[in-house]
Amino acid sequence: MSDARAAREPGKRRLILWRHGQTVWNLEQRYQGQTDVPLDETGHEQARRAASLLAGLHPTAILASPLRRAADTAQALADLTGLPVGYDRDLIERGGGAWEGLTGREIRERYPAERAAWQPPGGETSAQVAKRVGAALDRALDDLPPTGQLVVASHGAALRLGISHLLRLPEETWERLGGLSNCSWSVLTEMRDGGWRLTEHNAGTLPEPVLSDDRPDTGP
Incomplete structure (x- = not known):
């Protein structure tokens, strides 16, 4: 732990974790993974609308996955706030291996056992992704000042x-x-012991099915 981090007054920082806007592959329910699929027209509109709301949180820094769908989502907020966008490749989506580009139906039919375990052949494990993305967030938080508000644009899983x-x-x-x-997006606020509390989750939407590369909540 750095001296600056040890000396920081806890309980003041906020982290906003923002999923990218819609892509054509989202609509087709194709597993995107690390394939660099761009936002579609609706996705760009979603990004601009969400950015207008997130700007009201007065972010002090913006960080993004370099995949275009996340980078362009982050840019919508940068355009409003004037903040630069930083990039960290460790924020990219879970590697989907053989599943990338396949629809949910194709995955169910071709890889029933792997789908049941939600482990794409040749892809990353959940533990590997948690470690990779967690390390990127830890690095970013080390550089965030005591009252900083960091927005991170990344991916569902x-x-x-x-x-x-x-x-x-x-x-x-x-x-x-x-x-x-x-x-x-989800919002995490810093606690006085230096840990984090989830104060909002999946904000900015009405309850509806989530179209994502992430593990399905329900269903076969």
């Missing part, structure tokens, strides 16, 4: 697992945290 890391949840409980809809 990456963010859910990153939240699990920050909350220090045991792996067997990670599935209890629901997914994020396109262009929705």
Whole structure:
């Protein structure tokens, strides 16, 4: 732990974890993973709308996955706030291996056992993603001042697992945290002991099915 981090007054910082806007592959229910799929027209509109709301939180820094769907989502907020966007490749989505580009139906039919375990052949494990994304968030938070407000634009599975890391949840409980809809966000606030509390989750949307690469909440 750095001296600056040890000396920081706890309980003041806020972290807003923001999923990217809609893509054509989201609509087609294709597993995107680390494939660099851009936002569609609706996704750009979602990003602009969400950015207008998030700007009201007065962010002090913006960080993003370099995949275009996340980077362009972050840019919508940068355009409003004038803040630069930083990038960290450790914030990219879970590697989907053989599943990337396949629809949910194709995954069910071709990989029934792997889907039941939600482990894409040749892809990353949940633990690997939590460690990778968690490390990126930890680095960013080390540089965040005592009253900083950091917005991170990333991906559904990456963010859910990153939240699990920050909350220090045991792996067997990670599935209890629901997914994020396109262009929705979660808010974590710093506690006085230096830990983090989830104060909002999947904000900015009405309750509806989440179209994501993340593990389905229900269904076969």
